[in-house]
Each structure stands twice: as C-alpha cells, then as structure tokens.
Amino acid sequence: xxxxxxxxxxxxxxxxxxxxxxxxxxxxxxxxxxxxxxxxxxxxxxxxxxxxxxxxxxxxxxxxxxxxxxxxxxxxxxxxxxxxxxxxxxxxxxxxxxxxxxxxxxxxxxxxxxxxxxxxxxxxxxxxxxxxxxxxxxxxxxxxxxxxxxxxxxxxxxxxxxxxxxxxxxxxxxxxxxxxxxxxxxxxxxxxxxxxxxxxxxxxxxxxxxxxxxxxxxxxxxxxxxxxxxxxxxxxxxxxxxxxxxxxxxxxxxxxxxxxxxxxxxxxxxxxxxxxxxxxxxxxxxxxxxxxxxxxxxxxxxxxxxxx
Amino acid sequence: xxxxxxxxxxxxxxxxxxxxxxxxxxxxxxxxxxxxxxxxxxxxxxxxxxxxxxxxxxxxxxxxxxxxxxxxxxxxxxxxxxxxxxxxxxxxxxxxxxxxxxxxxxxxxxxxxxxxxxxxxxxxxxxxxxxxxxxxxxxxxxxxxxxxxxxxxxxxxxxxxxxxxxxxxxxxxxxxxxxxxxxxxxxxxxxxxxxxxxxxxxxxxxxxxxxxxxxxxxxxxxxxxxxxxxxxxxxxxxxxxxxxxxxxxxxxxxxxxxxxxxxxxxxxxxxxxxxxxxxxxxxxxxxxxxxxxxxxxx
Amino acid sequence: xxxxxxxxxxxxxxxxxxxxxxxxxxxxxxxxxxxxxxxxxxxxxxxxxxxxxxxxxxxxxxxxxxxxxxxxxxxxxxxxxxxxxxxxxxxxxxxxxxxxxxxxxxxxxxxxxxxxxxxxxxxxxxxxxxxxxxxxxxxxxxxxxxxxxxxxxxxxxxxxxxxxxxxxxxxxxxxxxxxxxxxxxxxxxxxxxxxxxxxxxxxxxxxxxxxxxxxxxxxxxxxxxxxxxxxxxxxxxxxxxxxxxxxxxxxxxxxxxxxxxxxxxxxxxxxxxxxxxxxxxxxxxxxxxxxxxxxxxxxxxxxxxxxx
Numbered sequence: 001x002x003x004x005x006x007x008x009x010x011x012x013x014x015x016x017x018x019x020x021x022x023x024x025x026x027x028x029x030x031x032x033x034x035x036x037x038x039x040x041x042x043x044x045x046x047x048x049x050x051x052x053x054x055x056x057x058x059x060x061x062x063x064x065x066x067x068x069x070x071x072x073x074x075x076x077x078x079x080x081x082x083x084x085x086x087x088x089x090x091x092x093x094x095x096x097x098x099x100x101x102x103x104x105x106x107x108x109x110x111x112x113x114x115x116x117x118x119x120x121x122x123x124x125x126x127x128x129x130x131x132x133x134x135x136x137x138x139x140x141x142x143x144x145x146x147x148x149x150x151x152x153x154x155x156x157x158x159x160x161x162x163x164x165x166x167x168x169x170x171x172x173x174x175x176x177x178x179x180x181x182x183x184x185x186x187x188x189x190x191x192x193x194x195x196x197x198x199x200x201x202x203x204x205x206x207x208x209x210x211x212x213x214x215x216x217x218x219x220x221x222x223x224x225x226x227x228x229x230x231x232x233x234x235x236x237x238x239x240x241x242x243x244x245x246x247x248x249x250x251x252x253x254x255x256x257x258x259x260x261x262x263x264x265x266x267x268x269x270x271x272x273x274x275x276x277x278x279x280x281x282x283x284x285x286x287x288x289x290x291x292x293x294x295x296x297x298x299x300x301x302x303x304x305x306x307x308x
Numbered sequence: 309x310x311x312x313x314x315x316x317x318x319x320x321x322x323x324x325x326x327x328x329x330x331x332x333x334x335x336x337x338x339x340x341x342x343x344x345x346x347x348x349x350x351x352x353x354x355x356x357x358x359x360x361x362x363x364x365x366x367x368x369x370x371x372x373x374x375x376x377x378x379x380x381x382x383x384x385x386x387x388x389x390x391x392x393x394x395x396x397x398x399x400x401x402x403x404x405x406x407x408x409x410x411x412x413x414x415x416x417x418x419x420x421x422x423x424x425x426x427x428x429x430x431x432x433x434x435x436x437x438x439x440x441x442x443x444x445x446x447x448x449x450x451x452x453x454x455x456x457x458x459x460x461x462x463x464x465x466x467x468x469x470x471x472x473x474x475x476x477x478x479x480x481x482x483x484x485x486x487x488x489x490x491x492x493x494x495x496x497x498x499x500x501x502x503x504x505x506x507x508x509x510x511x512x513x514x515x516x517x518x519x520x521x522x523x524x525x526x527x528x529x530x531x532x533x534x535x536x537x538x539x540x541x542x543x544x545x546x547x548x549x550x551x552x553x554x555x556x557x558x559x560x561x562x563x564x565x566x567x568x569x570x571x572x573x574x575x576x577x578x579x580x581x582x583x584x585x586x587x588x589x590x591x592x593x594x595x596x597x598x599x600x601x602x603x604x605x606x
Numbered sequence: 607x608x609x610x611x612x613x614x615x616x617x618x619x620x621x622x623x624x625x626x627x628x629x630x631x632x633x634x635x636x637x638x639x640x641x642x643x644x645x646x647x648x649x650x651x652x653x654x655x656x657x658x659x660x661x662x663x664x665x666x667x668x669x670x671x672x673x674x675x676x677x678x679x680x681x682x683x684x685x686x687x688x689x690x691x692x693x694x695x696x697x698x699x700x701x702x703x704x705x706x707x708x709x710x711x712x713x714x715x716x717x718x719x720x721x722x723x724x725x726x727x728x729x730x731x732x733x734x735x736x737x738x739x740x741x742x743x744x745x746x747x748x749x750x751x752x753x754x755x756x757x758x759x760x761x762x763x764x765x766x767x768x769x770x771x772x773x774x775x776x777x778x779x780x781x782x783x784x785x786x787x788x789x790x791x792x793x794x795x796x797x798x799x800x801x802x803x804x805x806x807x808x809x810x811x812x813x814x815x816x817x818x819x820x821x822x823x824x825x826x827x828x829x830x831x832x833x834x835x836x837x838x839x840x841x842x843x844x845x846x847x848x849x850x851x852x853x854x855x856x857x858x859x860x861x862x863x864x865x866x867x868x869x870x871x872x873x874x875x876x877x878x879x880x881x882x883x884x885x886x887x888x889x890x891x892x893x894x895x896x897x898x899x900x901x902x903x904x905x906x907x908x909x910x911x912x913x914x
Binding site: 067 | 492
C-alpha cells in the first residue's frame with residue numbers, strides 16, 4: 001500500500017499542491033482528475049520520485065519511501081518515452097539485467113502486454129505505432145516488478161481506436177500481476193474503465209475537493225467543481241441525453257486570485273458569502289456517501305445518461 | 309495480440325551499423341564523393357611518405373617546371389616536384405588536425421554531457437569556462453605560444469589547438485543534453501534505477517553523437533586552417549613538410565603572387581586544403597542519417 | 607450570403623501515395639459538419655484541400671460563390687484564403703508569433719489582404735468572452751490555451767469568411783475549456799450563418815457540435831450522415847467499432863470494446879480492396895478484391911448485401 005499524507009509543493013509563486021492525502025491499495029485503481037494545472041501531474045511525478053515535495057510524507061506499507069523503483073511512471077507521450085537510437089530488445093535488456101532477470105523475461109513481458117516478441121524485439125521505436133509503443137513502455141515499467149503504475153494521460157496521444165486496448169491492458173495487469181494503477185487524466189470515462197470500483201480524487205488548484213468510488217461520484221457528485229467538470233464531458237447525442245443539472249462555472253480559472261475562503265468560490269454558481277470566509281475541509285458534511293470539501297453539498301445529475 | 313499492419317515493408321531487422329553507413333552514403337552521390345576525397349587524404353597521410361625518399365630529389369635546372377606528366381603540379385624553387393610535396397605534407401597536417409580533433413571531442417563531449425546532465429552550479433561554472441575558451445582569440449594566442457614555448461612538436465600543437473577549441477562543441481552537446489534530459493526516456497531510465505553511467509553512455513551519448521560528429525568535423529577543418537596559417541606566417545620552423553610551409557615558400561620566396569611561373573606551387577597546397585574541406589562538408593550531411601535510426605529508413 | 611462546399615471525386619497525393627482518395631462530400635450552407643478520423647486517415651489533408659493546399663491529383667473542391675479551389679492560381683487562392691475561408695490550424699494554440707502582439711498580427715493580416723478596417727475583431731472577441739483591448743495588446747505567452755484558440759477563431763473570421771474550418775480545435779485543452787470552445791463555435795456559427803467543418807479524432811466533439819458527420823479511414827470517407835443517426839445507428843463496421851471503443855460514464859463498463867488491429871499509415875494503406883478489411887469483423891472474400899462503393903452514405907460490401 002502506498003500512501004501520501006499532506007503533500008505540498010510550490011513552484012516559485014504558484015502553490016501546486018496544498019496538502020494532499022491519498023491512499024493506493026495494492027492491486028487497486030485510483031484516479032486523479034482535474035483541469036490542466038490543477039496539480040495532478042505534479043502529484044504523480046512526486047510519487048514516481050521524479051519531483052521533490054515541500055512538506056508531507058510518502059509511505060509504503062507505513063514506512064517512508066526511499067527507493068521509488070516500485071512506482072513506475074507511464075508517460076503521456078510514448079513517442080518521447082523510448083530512446084530512438086535503441087531497439088526494443090536493448091530497451092528491455094538493461095533494466096532486466098539490473099534486476100537479475102534473464103533476457104527471456106522480455107519476451108514474456110511483451111506477450112503479457114499484447115505484443116508479438118518476434119515482431120517487436122528487433123525493431124526501433126519509430127517502426128511501431130503509438131499504441132504498440134505505449135505497450136512497450138508498459139512492458140519496460142514491468143521489468144522492475146513494480147507495485148504501482150502511475151499512468152499520466154497515458155492514452156491521450158494514442159489513436160482513438162487503440163486507446164481502449166491500452167486501458168484494458170492496465171486493467172488486466174491489476175488482475176494478473178496485482179499491480180495498482182494510479183490513473184491521472186482529465187477524461188473520467190477512461191478512469192472509470194480502468195477501475196470503476198476504485199477511488200476517484202477530484203483535484204482543484206492543488207487540493208482534493210471530492211473523493212469517493214468512481215461510480216458513486218459519477219452518479220451523484222456533490223461538489224460544484226466536480227459537477228462543472230463532469231458537465232463539460234461531451235454528450236454522445238443520439239446515444240445519450242445530457243444530465244438535467246448540467247453546470248458551467250461562472251468565471252474562467254484565474255490563478256492570480258488567491259481566495260481566502262473556498263478556492264472555487266470565485267467561479268462557483270452557488271457561492272454564498274460564507275464560502276468567501278471559510279475554507280472547507282474534506283469531510284462527509286451533509287451525510288454524503290463520498291468525501292467532499294464544500295460547505296453546501298448538493299447532489300446534482302450532470303452526467304449524460306443513455307438514451308432509450 | 310497487436311501486431312503490425314499486415315503490409316509493412318520487408319522487416320527491418322537488426323542491421324549492423326556498417327550497412328546503415330553504406331546506405332546513408334549511397335543515398336546521395338555527393339556523399340560518396342566526400343568519402344572518396346577523405347579516404348584519398350587519409351591514404352596520402354598514412355602511406356604517402358613511403359612512396360618518396362626522406363629527402364625529396366631536387367633538380368636545380370628544372371625549377372618552376374611547366375606542368376607535365378613528370379611534374380603534374382610543376383616544381384618549386386629548388387626543382388622539387390610539387391605533387392610530392394603535397395603528398396608528403398599531408399601526414400603532418402592530418403596528424404595534428406585529427407589529434408587536436410580527438411582532444412576537442414573528448415574534452416568538449418565530457419564537459420557538455422556533464423554540465424547538461426548535472427545542471428545547476430556545475431553547469432554554470434563549466435559554461436562560464438566554455439564561454440571563456442570561446443572568446444579566446446585562438447589564432448593570435450597560437451602565435452604567442454609558438455613564439456614563447458614553441459609548438460614545433462606535432463603533439464604540442466595538437467594539444468593547444470584541441471584545448472582552445474572545445475568551447476563550441478561543449479556548448480552544443482550541453483544544450484542538446486539539456487533538452488534530451490527532459491525527454492521521457494531519460495526520466496524513465498532514472499525511474500528504472502539505471503545507473504548514471506548507463507544513462508549518459510547508452511541513452512544520452514547516441515542521441516548526441518550526430519552533433520558531436522558534425523561539430524568535430526568542422527573543428528578539424530578549422531585546425532587545418534590554423535596550423536597551415538602558422539606555417540604560412542613563418543612563426544613555426546619551416547624544416548618540415550607541411551602545406552603551410554609550401555604556401556610560405558611560394559609567397560615569400562617564389563613571389564607566386566606576382567610571378568605566374570610559381571603559381572602552381574601556390575595553388576597546389578591551397579587546392580589540397582579546399583579539397584579536404586569539401587570532402588568534410590560533403591560527408592557532414594550524411595552523419596545525421598547514420599546516427600539516427602529513424603532517418604535510416606529504406 | 608451562404609456558401610456551401612462541394613467536394614467531388616477528390617484525390618490528394620503525397621509523392622505517389624494517395625492520402626485522400628476519390629472523396630466526395632457536400633458541406634451544406636449553414637451546417638456544421640464533423641470530419642472524424644484517426645491519425646493518417648487523411649482528414650487534415652482533406653480539410654487543407656479547402657484552402658487549395660496539397661497536391662490535388664484529380665477531382666474538385668467547389669465553394670459556392672468562390673469557385674473551384676483545385677483550379678485556382680496562386681494569387682487567386684491567396685485572395686480567397688482568409689477572406690472567404692477561415693482556417694484554424696491544428697495546434698492553433700501555438701501558431702501565434704511569440705514576438706508580436708495579437709493586435710500587430712491582426713494588422714499584418716489585414717494589410718496582406720488590403721483591408722484597412724479591422725474593428726470587426728472587437729465584437730468578435732467580446733462575443734467569445736474575451737476583453738478585446740487586453741487580448742490585442744497581449745503576446746502569445748500571456749494568453750491561456752483556451753484564449754489562444756479563441757484568438758485563432760477570431761483571425762479566421764475577422765475578414766468575414768463564411769466557410770470556417772477548424773482542425774482539432776480542442777486537442778490539448780481540458781474538458782471545461784473544450785466545452786467552452788465548442789459552445790463558442792456553436793454560437794459564432796449560428797450568429798454568422800457559417801458553413802463549418804470541424805476536423806477531429808474525437809467522436810464526442812462531433813457529437814456535441816456537428817449536425818452532420820463524415821467518418822474517414824485510410825484516405826476514404828467510409829460513412830457519412832446526420833450525427834445523431836450515425837451515432838445511434840452506425841452502419842460501417844469501422845464507425846461501429848470506433849463508437850463501441852468509447853468508454854462510457856454510466857452502465858456496464860464492458861459495453862466498451864477495443865477495436866483490434868492498428869490504423870494504416872500512408873505507406874501501408876492497401877492499394878486494392880477495402881481499406882478497413884484487415885481489422886474488420888465481418889470481412890468477406892470480395893473485400894480484398896474490390897473497393898466498396900459509396901452507396902447510400904456507406905462504403906461497405908457487407909452493408910450493401912444486407913440492405914438488398
């Protein structure tokens with residue numbers, strides 16, 4: 001189990017993370033969603049040991065994490081994640097050797113991620129499609145027997161018809177290898193596909209504003225920011241009808257404004273004077289089935305529902 | 309199982325570097341020409357002096373001889389065959405240029421990679437030094453050093469040239485390393501716990517190689533000019549065979565600038581320098597393709 | 607003034623290879639048409655042909671009231687581009703000159719078309735929710751991704767173009783900004799009575815804004831029709847596979863099914879037969895011998911058979 005407690009991080013003036021707690025159970029799926037710049041990517045990079053944090057603790061089974069190798073990052077861009085001058089065999093050989101695995105494990109891993117080793121091994125990355133490259137990236141992460149895969153927008157640069165295959169692979173790896181997946185995205189539907197029963201963390205300006213099982217949050221989001229985010233998902237007219245309570249934020253995000261109360265107050269359609277005074281903490285105020293950080297939580301139906 | 313598109317061109321299986329080089333060269337005839345020129349000069353440097361006696365025969369009755377089969381590039385003020393002078397002079401020129409190039413390559417690459425990969429303080433310190441080296445007026449410094457400590461020995465000259473010329477290469481390698489460092493595959497290598505030595509030699513170096521090679525070749529031509537220039541100005545002892553010595557003699561002893569008879573004697577070493585430079589320029593354009601598997605293609 | 611576009615039998619080649627082959631498509635006056643396809647499907651090449659770009663080997667691109675773009679000389683094309691056809695290029699977020707303010711670039715654009723009056727930019731920017739004075743005095747780096755996209759739309763329309771082409775207008779934007787941009791596209795389209803073509807890989811984007819959709823695969827249009835109809839009732843196996851591969855927000859997770867195989871690249875598009883057959887679940891013998899004709903808005907042998 002991997003845990004983060006009170007993680008904060010500032011880049012110069014911008015407070016990227018303002019004390020985030022999270023738990024990634026073994027073999028589980030956890031998703032971070034939010035707008036670009038909300039801190040979700042920074043959090044993933046901190047967890048993968050690629051970025052430092054200012055305050056807070058990262059724990060693995062209760063012990064502070066020193067070796068980040070069990071936490072492997074799957075990059076967004078499979079085109080830059082593989083060294084163009086090395087063949088797939090060379091790319092897999094060195095990390096395997098490092099762990100004392102025989103090279104034959106490379107073939108095993110490639111088959112596991114749905115690639116034909118005889119086709120792939122001798123090739124250079126540019127000879128493979130985006131989807132195949134991302135599978136190689138996943139296979140490479142698996143060479144060091146990781147506990148968690150941190151997938152940061154791992155399918156956004158891949159052809160639409162190939163995306164679901166990668167998502168299905170991540171889901172299968174959870175089952176077959178017991179690897180946990182931290183899925184970072186702005187697309188909730190993909191997060192749901194990787195783990196509908198996992199926890200969804202909605203992150204806004206470096207804080208978690210809502211947290212609960214994916215399907216619970218989708219069925220009845222209570223934080224207005226979550227509601228705005230879910231309302232923005234395109235509706236497949238013809239197959240779906242839009243949710244009745246769709247919501248649009250009052251203002252665009254202005255990071256220069258540092259509210260004293262709720263961070264979402266300047267944009268919130270339901271803001272009250274109280275919201276500008278008090279910064280709500282993550283709780284189950286109002287007996288909601290999920291955690292949230294809103295003084296006036298109210299369930300709204302914003303997600304599109306199937307027609308018919 | 310996801311396999312490739314069914315109608316992919318014949319499988320591009322593990323190809324050795326040699327065939328990659330050959331294919332890159334064959335793609336443009338100019339590259340072949342470049343290689344032929346470079347090989348010619350390498351051959352002259354290695355084997356040239358074997359064809360001639362240590363002291364070239366001179367013929368006082370036949371100075372500035374007209375161009376003929378016997379003396380295709382005429383003769384000099386002592387009646388020595390100019391072609392023989394060009395051929396025997398190659399070794400000195402190439403030896404210094406290549407040795408200086410190696411010094412530059414090692415120093416520039418090491419400093420550039422280290423600065424770019426470590427960033428922060430080591431980077432700023434090393435780059436200030438590189439800037440300092442870049443601003444050294446190389447040629448005047450060479451003249452001063454030649455006069456004060458003497459640079460007659462080829463290795464001294466190579467060392468001085470190499471150590472004053474690595475600034476540009478270090479900067480190029482550093483900026484390339486800085487941008488590669490942000491690429492996913494370097495981050496992934498760090499995340500996998502691969503040692504720094506592996507990251508620098510296996511992941512970074514092959515991607516920086518074309519820049520190194522290009523900068524190196526350009527530096528080598530600059531070293532040829534510098535060295536020939538020193539001899540031409542006469543600040544180095546003229547008791548050796550070198551194209552610069554020929555130029556010096558042609559201009560200052562034979563008056564080639566005013567006497568048309570001595571013109572071939574002046575033009576021969578100049579032509580050799582230009583031809584060698586041309587050879588370098590022609591193969592530089594193949595380097596990127598040789599090092600980058602993406603461009604190797606079919 | 608309404609201007610529809612008629613593309614007839616259009617083939618655009620790169621070298622010897624057709625990136626777009628024998629495509630016919632009508633963009634009706636005042637409609638938004640979505641052009642959906644994956645990378646290498648030829649969708650951007652087809653869109654660029656509306657500007658007369660690309661090596662048009664055969665066929666025509668006829669814009670009502672303007673003429674056949676494939677037959678115009680360079681001078682005529684330059685006059686028409688911008689003035690009659692507004693084009694928002696892919697990655698418009700990064701296509702502004704970083705060294706000039708938006709206002710200066712606007713003046714340059716006007717000058718190149720011999721236009722003096724660019725005051726039209728003000729209401730246009732205001733309509734898109736921007737402060738015109740601030741935006742015109744800004745450099746690229748001072749604007750957010752969504753703002754740059756809107757500036758791109760302003761540039762496309764400021765000379766009163768009536769045909770608007772948007773190439774991947776929301777790629778790299780997050781959900782809320784995407785929803786905002788799509789809303790703006792809808793509004794500006796309606797205000798100005800445009801004929802709009804929106805090129806995207808995202809079926810959701812088309813579903814949100816387009817009344818008609820054309821699906822491209824391997825340089826061909828394989829299906830077209832009203833968006834709702836195609837989404838509810840896809841007939842071509844590729845369209846069906848593409849829609850099935852979209853993960854959903856509600857209902858059973860496994861409704862979504864990955865599409866096997868990889869989309870072809872320019873070099874691997876089969877020269878004879880149906881371009882989709884390698885990935886097709888209902889492939890027949892005739893599919894490898896003969897290219898299906900477009901009958902009743904679908905190009906598929908199997909659909910022809912069942913209809914008869």
